[in-house]
Amino acid sequence: MSLSGLEIRDKFLSFFESKEHKKLPSASLIPEDPTIIMTIAGMVPFKPIFLGQVEAEFPRATTSQKCVRTNDIENVGVTNRHHTFFEMLGNFSFGDYFKTEAIQWSWELLTKVYEIPESRLAVSVFRDDDESYEIWRDLVKVPESRIQRLGEEDNFWKSGPTGPCGPCTEIYYDFNPESEEKIDLEDDSRFIEVYNLVFMQSNRDANGDLTPLKKQNIDTGMGLERMAQVLQKTPNNYETDLILPIISKAAEIAGRNYDKEEHRMKTSLKVVGDHTRAVMHMTADGIRASNVGRGYILRRLIRRIVRHGRLLGIERPFIGEVLEVSSRLAIEAGFNNVEEQAEVIRKEISREESRFLATLERGESKLQDVLEDAKSSGDLVSGADAFELYDTFGFPLELTEEAAVEVGLKVDVEGFQSKMQEQKDRARAARGETDLTSATVYAELSQTTGGTEFLGYEQTYSKKCTVSGVVSRSGGELVEEAEEGERVSLILDRTPFYAEGGGQVGDIGVLKSSSGLVEVSDVKREAGAWVHIGTVTSGSVLVGDDVEGVVDAQRRRKIKAHHTATHLLQAALKKLVSGEISQAGSLVDDVRLRFDFNCSRPLAPEELDEVERTVNQWITEEHDTVVFYTSLEDAIERGAIAMFGEKYDKSEVRVVDVPGVSMELCGGTHVPNTTDIGLFKIVSESGIAAGVRRIEAVCGTAVMPYLSSRDIAVKDLCLNLKVKPEELVARVSILQDELKSKQKEVANLKAQVAVASSLALAQHAQDLGGLKVLVSKIEGEVDAEGLKAAAESLSEELGREEAVVVLVSSPGEGKVALVAQAGKDAVRQGVHAGKLIGPIAKICKGGGGGKPALAQAGGKDPSKIDEALQAAKVKLGETLAVEAGT
Helix, strand or coil: CCCCHHHHHHHHHHHHHHCCCEECCCCCCCCCCCCCCCCCCCCHHHHHHHCCCCCCCCCEEEEEEEEECCCCHHHCCCCCCCCCEEEEEEEEEECCCCHHHHHHHHHHHHHHHCCCCHHHEEEEEECCCHHHHHHHHHHCCCCHHHEEEECHHHHEEECCCCEEEEEEEEEEEECCCCCCCCCCCCCCCCEEEEEEEEEEEEEECCCCCEEEEEEEEEEEEEEHHHHHHHHHCCCCHHHCCCCHHHHHHHHHHHCCCHHHCCHHHHHHHHHHHHHHHHHHHHHHCCCCCCCCHHHHHHHHHHHHHHHHHHHCCCCCCCHHHHHHHHHHHHHHCCCHHHHHCHHHHHHHHHHHHHHHHHHHHHHHHHHHHHHHHHHHHCCEECHHHHHHHHHHHCCCHHHHHHHHHHCCCEECHHHHHHHHHHHHHHHHHHHCCCCCCCHHHHHHHHHHHCCCEECCCCCCEEEEEEEEEEEECCCCCEECEEECCCEEEEEECEECCCCCECCECCCCEEEECCCEEEEEEEEEEECCEEEEEEEEEEEEEECCCEEEEEECHHHHHHHHHHHHHHHHHHHHHHHHCCCCCCEEEEEECCCCEEEEEECCCCCCHHHHHHHHHHHHHHHHCCCECEEEEECHHHHHHHCCECCCCCCCCCCCEEEEEECCCEEEECCCCCCCEHHHHCCEEEEEEEEEECCEEEEEEEEHHHHHHHHHHHHHHHHHHHHHHCCCHHHHHHHHHHHHHHHHHHHHHHHHHHHHHHHHHHHHHHHHCEEECCEEEEEEECCCCCCHHHHHHHHHHHHHHHCHHHEEEEEEECCCCCCEEEEEEECHHHHHCCCCHHHHHHHHHHHCCCEEEECCCEEEEEECCHHHHHHHHHHHHHHHHHHHHHHHCC
16 A cells, blocks of 8 residues: 555544544643653653653654754765654553553554554563563464564563663564565665654663553654655655655756766755755744753754755755745645745745855865865864864864864764863852752652642741751752851752742842841752752851741842843733743843843834833833733633743643733742833843843833842933033944044054065065065064055065965964965965965964965964974975975
């Protein structure tokens, strides 16, 4: 049977619906499990059920789950079946049916629904799982010659070193059933695994001993792309109707014919096809490109698309065109969020593509220099060079590794990591000493004490809180008592202190007992416990003490005002700027609010004024702040805003509602009425990352210090410039124009001085290989532009066609400027200014490059100028001697 990808998916889900399974939509690629960075398997959304942490709402389920894995990213496009994005079809039992039904239904699906001949199928079982073996042999009637026992590595599933686990059985498709050789399911050229059934039946303890689970579960997975290859009879997963249309569009853009391309070009086309699906779904689920976590996975995949596009000959932005095909396929498959987020997907990915194209254009010359240097010295790109590409030009290590492999080189990864660690050590030293307290201590405390009850929504004072744990901040270990002067972390059974979270800072205050006093400087949440960080200022504190918790109420009121104002700010931005704006981070404390949001452009001054006016209007309208609890589903249906990446309890969430203005899921503290916020004033708006803007604002009593400092500054300027306040802007503008004009005059004079002083150097030029060669230092603080002008003048003086000029100067303390210029005759004889300037700039601890005729570079070590000049002379001598045949 030949079925489309849509039909394969639909028949799977319909089959298990007929077996009383609840059909569920695909979960997000952002998993609720904080230990997993991406949704990597169909069972991930059900992991809490399998681990016994929550009860299942239904006994059976079936899904087509979108997944992303990057552990084998280097194999994407190279093998027939590796992907980053794929769909996993699955059926699940939560303590309901077990092995017999799971095995029989899988066989029925494959042989009856998909009509795969039984002779084309073979199965594996765990070596000790006689029960599964017998079901296959005696009930399903699979010949013993088609059943193979495999070891724990292949056929035993486990959630970790301890916990639920169990044997697997896998079903394989045989591409060559006529073969008389004994089956070997590890032969990838003949067999492909299409269905994996996991039997969760045991619990493994710390000693490795297995005990039966009270509830036995079923977790299965069938790769949609693999089944499409089988049923559509294609040579690989990529040439199915799930991916080939995307590949064909990429080939069209590159002016290529996929069927006629060599393996290397086909690989690049497959990478583009695979990664385009991945970045589309990741962006649709709210992931944004960044340098950490899943954001970096997205950024890395987009960069790989761009680079493989370049290998195909595409040097312009093109991902948007390929996305149109990928989006159409996804929408046809029922991924509604791709349609809803279409414009966001296009903008986000196109912006990241443009940024990386600029990086490639800036650093490709340097990359080629590094690769050529490595070739000439062996087969290894140095860790220092790889780190410079990363640190200076934005080339991630894996991209340098890929480029190196393509030309038969390797990268000194250990050397790169050493350089990276040196940088981290410098940064850590700049930050000061680190907090040594171990999170595992808090996890253990939470399990034994039951966590902390938060009282702070209603009160800032609690008469009786019991100390359930004392942790030394110096050693990170549990102690029974802490005395005066010690830094501690205290765990209480109940507390009025707010713990840092949701952008809101932790409270400060004091904890008082009959035996001592603790000044609390911060509160954080760790493993369900509120960690009160502070110093014992008098007496001592012991485990079991009853303490009074007193929050700094005045500071809390200011924080509440800023937090509610943040909600109003987001509502105003959505209303006045773009409905697509979403929160990308926030900070709320007693002196300001900081709100980061996704937006592709700076906000105009008039837009900021309108946002500010709107927020102040809402404040004066005296809106009550209503807080209520409901299910996540109900809150979303009502229009509540949830922040991407945040984890919410589906059964109950806290909603903060300013009726008619704003409704958000939020665990923070807020004013009861908007008038309690006072005046709202935007302080600044800026860009902090690609596609991310930041607004800082103040409100309430925090506005007065801000306005007072600005007023003092204006008065001082008016006094110094002898103007009235209303004349200040015009006067400053005039001064700026005058300054620019003077700076240009100074730059021109410096260039003239550099040219004049350089002409005297012409007499020191040497005849080499029929060329006029001058390698020299120019005295004085000559900048890069002046040095370039001097090189131009000297080339004219020496004869432009046959001149080679290399000049170096020190334009200021700790700076080096370098320029190389080569005439047409020199270029014909092998002189390449770009390749000449790079190595000598390295000597001065810098870098740069350029074209054969002209190149510029910079450095950081003027003491190495003479060494660099000598290296340039040697390099030119070698080049021209070889080319001249001498």
